[in-house]
Amino acid sequence: MRGAxxxxxxxxxxLIALAALLLGALPAAAxxxxxxxxxxxxxxxxVRQGFTGARLLLYGAVIGPGGAARAGxxxxxxxxxxxxxxxxxxxxxxxxxxxxxxxxxxxxxxPAFFAVASSRPVREIVDERTAAIYExxxxxxxxxxxxxxxPEEQARFAHGLVELRRRQGLYQENPRGVTIRExxxxxxxxDLPSNVTTGRYTAETFAIARGRVLASATARIEVxxxxxxxxxxxxxxxxSFFYGLGAIALSLGMGWLAGRLFARV
Amino acid sequence: MDVYLPIANLSVNGLYIVLLGGLTGILSGLxxxxxxxxxxxxxxxxxxxxxxxxxxxATQVTGASVSGVIAHSRRKGVxxxxxxxxxxxxxxxxxxxxxxxxxLQAIGQIDVVINILYVLMLGAxxxxxxxxxxxxxxxxxxxxxxxxxxRRHHPLVASLPYRWRFYASGLYISPLAxxxxxxxVGILTMLMxxxxxxxLVPAMLYILGMAGNVVVGTSLYQxxxxxxxxxxxxxxxxxxxDLVLAALLLLGSVLGxxFGTQIALKARPEYLRLALAALVLLIALRMLYGLGxxxxxxxxxxxx
Numbered sequence: 104m105r106g107a108x109x110x111x112x113x114x115x116x117x118l119i120a121l122a123a124l125l126l127g128a129l130p131a132a133a134x135x136x137x138x139x140x141x142x143x144x145x146x147x148x149x150v151r152q153g154f155t156g157a158r159l160l161l162y163g164a165v166i167g168p169g170g171a172a173r174a175g176x177x178x179x180x181x182x183x184x185x186x187x188x189x190x191x192x193x194x195x196x197x198x199x200x201x202x203x204x205x206x207x208x209x210x211x212x213x214p215a216f217f218a219v220a221s222s223r224p225v226r227e228i229v230d231e232r233t234a235a236i237y238e239x240x241x242x243x244x245x246x247x248x249x250x251x252x253x254p255e256e257q258a259r260f261a262h263g264l265v266e267l268r269r270r271q272g273l274y275q276e277n278p279r280g281v282t283i284r285e286x287x288x289x290x291x292x293x294d295l296p297s298n299v300t301t302g303r304y305t306a307e308t309f310a311i312a313r314g315r316v317l318a319s320a321t322a323r324i325e326v327x328x329x330x331x332x333x334x335x336x337x338x339x340x341x342x343s344f345f346y347g348l349g350a351i352a353l354s355l356g357m358g359w360l361a362g363r364l365f366a367r368v
Numbered sequence: 369m370d371v372y373l374p375i376a377n378l379s380v381n382g383l384y385i386v387l388l389g390g391l392t393g394i395l396s397g398l399x400x401x402x403x404x405x406x407x408x409x410x411x412x413x414x415x416x417x418x419x420x421x422x423x424x425x426a427t428q429v430t431g432a433s434v435s436g437v438i439a440h441s442r443r444k445g446v447x448x449x450x451x452x453x454x455x456x457x458x459x460x461x462x463x464x465x466x467x468x469x470x471x472l473q474a475i476g477q478i479d480v481v482i483n484i485l486y487v488l489m490l491g492a493x494x495x496x497x498x499x500x501x502x503x504x505x506x507x508x509x510x511x512x513x514x515x516x517x518x519r520r521h522h523p524l525v526a527s528l529p530y531r532w533r534f535y536a537s538g539l540y541i542s543p544l545a546x547x548x549x550x551x552x553v554g555i556l557t558m559l560m561x562x563x564x565x566x567x568l569v570p571a572m573l574y575i576l577g578m579a580g581n582v583v584v585g586t587s588l589y590q591x592x593x594x595x596x597x598x599x600x601x602x603x604x605x606x607x608x609x610d611l612v613l614a615a616l617l618l619l620g621s622v623l624g625x626x627f628g629t630q631i632a633l634k635a636r637p638e639y640l641r642l643a644l645a646a647l648v649l650l651i652a653l654r655m656l657y658g659l660g661x662x663x664x665x666x667x668x669x670x671x672x
């Protein structure tokens with residue numbers, strides 16, 4: 104009997120809590136927001152001999168308010184961004200019948216890699232303003248243009264950069280790249296091509312419902328060159344003189360060896 | 369066979385690179401040209417960044433020429449004295465070229481200047497060689513009547529002071545002529561990432577009037593040293609020499625160069641010259657077409 108009473112009390116407490124939730128009486132906003140628990144398949148990607156690119160899995164769970172397993176309907180958008188660098192974009196034009204560089208524009212923070220994966224096309228999930236704030240798409244990358252050029256021209260150059268890198272596989276948009284299971288578990292797949300730049304990458308995951316970002320989480324991924332490849336890069340940068348000597352020695356050695364071998368045959 | 373190139377920052381099919389190296393190696397042994405004028409554009413076409421392509425091609429040309437120099441010196445086909453004078457000029461030229469390269473890069477016009485240089489020079493040399501080769505093969509065609517005795521060297525060369533004897537070349541001319549020639553080629557080596565053999569060989573034949581049997585070997589000798597200097601300049605300034613890429617190219621080219629040398633000993637020189645002229649003209653036309661046609665990529669990105 105006492106057990107049944109206790110159960111009854113618990114049910115009552117839950118009902119009260121739910122009622123309070125519906126009325127908006129609970130003060131702590133955090134408890135109403137779902138919580139994102141992200142994970143990455145690899146936090147370190149090693150670029151070494153035979154590297155032909157990598158498939159990165161970003162997965163995790165969305166836990167609803169008060170620890171409820173189901174957070175309701177929501178969308179997931181994952182943005183993976185590589186290290187940014189200042190770049191100069193040049194535009195070719197036909198001058199006297201020859202295609203040559205005519206105009207140029209500088210951007211202070213062009214990411215070396217940028218990929219967006221979402222459970223639905225981003226413009227069905229959020230409005231343009233929100234997409235711009237959270238950089239949810241290759242059209243919304245904050246490139247920080249510098250110099251005095253009119254906005255229209257700047258947009259043209261930015262578009263040129265995005266299109267170029269998209270063709271190189273460095274900027275990607277995958278509107279079906281995230282799968283959500285049982286409204287709890289999500290999984291995003293992002294393919295890194297073999298020409299990725301090394302450095303620190305950040306993966307931002309957003310849980311979005313009704314056009315509003317409910318929760319976000321950030322994970323870091325390190326892309327490094329290791330082994331022989333890493334040593335080659337380090338040598339070329341740090342000991343350039345000896346690297347140059349090495350290159351010359353290699354070419355002389357191989358040429359001489361081939362000459363010797365051929366003479367014997 | 370996927371191979372990752374650490375400096376070029378991408379993975380390529382190693383077999384293609386070796387084959388490309390082999391093709392340029394055959395050309396190198398056959399004609400005494402480094403083959404850089406073929407390697408660099410093809411590597412760029414394959415997706416390798418232009419600076420890495422040019423720098424690594426220079427390294428490859430070194431290897432291709434060392435086996436060529438060995439093969440030619442074995443049959444006394446190198447005029448070391450002439451070659452050394454040209455190398456001295458070539459090193460000066462490489463340094464001038466490096467300064468020009470930086471200046472053109474800063475204003476963003478290096479690519480178009482390189483392409484125009486290619487078209488002008490390959491076009492001029494190709495047609496000159498084509499006419500010579502045709503008139504040698506079929507007397508009476510291409511204007512000139514019976515095979516006339518060739519002029520020993522250009523009158524301008526004869527007017528230069530301080531004459532030296534170059535026994536192997538059969539010449540008594542001023543060392544300034546080969547030095548200036550070497551310097552001009554050195555500038556091109558740095559600018560265009562080519563050995564410059566396609567320019568040197570005809571210039572040595574038709575301007576200096578060197579004996580035909582030492583032309584190819586001496587040209588390779590000059591290319592060998594100037595590309596070594598170029599490799600070092602790239603390693604120190606652009607840091608774009610990719611050892612893995614260079615090694616793959618070398619593997620193909622050193623073997624190809626040996627084949628080329630064997631063929632060169634058997635084939636008739638007029639026909640070889642005709643073939644080289646046709647190849648040079650073909651590349652010139654392709655590049656001329658490239659200048660006038662809208663490129664695939666209107667935009668290019670350069671780090672600041």
